[in-house]
Amino acid sequence: MKKRTEEIIELLRQTYLGADTELEYETPYQLLVATMMAAQSTDKQVNKVTRSLFADEGEPQAMVRLSQEELERKIGSVGLYRNKAKNILATSNILLEEHDGLVPMTLAELLKLPGVGRKTANVVLSNAFDIPAFAVDTHVFRTSRRLGLAEGSTPEKVEQELMRTFQRVDWKDAHHWLIFHGRRTCLARNPKCDICTLWDLCTSEDKSI
Ligand code: SF4
Structure with a gap:
């Protein structure tokens, strides 16, 4: 055996x-958002959306300036976009309020973020931070x-x-x-x-x- x-x-x-991951990202925040968007969608589709989204909203400070409707319009071609937009905005706000705008580096803290499950948290830990997960x-x-x-x-x-x-x-x-x-x-x-x-x-x- x-x-x-x-x-x-x-x-x-x-x-x-x-x-390696097929999602395109430059920072832990971008990987977090891209992975949150990947459920019920292909990486190719997510990349298409994030290429233009991250050009203007590649960090939480810029993301939270969007309204729910504006973000929905930007990510409307990925599955479950309404829920994802809601979670991305809520998570971005928490990052700014509780983590100085940075993505936390522990499973426990990541799991507290709206729309972040175990899989997403582990993807971020291992790929963005090189923490074994x-x-x-x-x-x-x-x-x-x-x-x-x-x-x-x-x-x-x-x-x-x-x-x-x-x-x-x-x-x-x-x-x-x-x-x-x-x-x-x-x-x-x-x-x-x-x-x-x-x-x-x-x-x-x-x-x-
Ligand atoms: S494709 Fe999957 S099910 Fe088929 S032999 Fe390979 S591992 Fe097994």
Whole structure:
């Protein structure tokens, strides 16, 4: 079992070497906002929106000058934009009032921000601050369970398992390996098992011959 897990980790490493976030950002605040926008949308769509949004509102001081309606108009092409606009404005206000306009660097503080769940908080910690954290999104959840790297029934349980399975130094990269695997090969419906480099090691019921 241990050997199989090690082989899977090495193959993921080789297959997705250099995998990184596909969201475009220059500061922790921009990554936080982009990640908040990414639910129910593609990174490509989010990048399209944030490229023009961040040109004028790339920091909380400028963001809070927008009204809810103005921000909705700017991000209207991403899914759930009304709720996202509300959360982005509320979060930006809290950053200004309680954190000197900066993004906090702890999971507990990040989780207090409106619209920021565990996945978003962990993405910010690991990618913006290089603080070891394992963000579990829908792709990581699905692919790690299919590969037998985790069995948990919730993202939080899977996060705990993956933090035990992978070395701390690999947490950030492994998150990206599993996302790339889920987006490119191990698709939710009709996974491309015929081109999967992990086929020999996969024991998933979803695996096709
Ligand atoms: S063999 Fe199929 S189900 Fe298994 S990891 Fe590869 S793509 Fe996913």
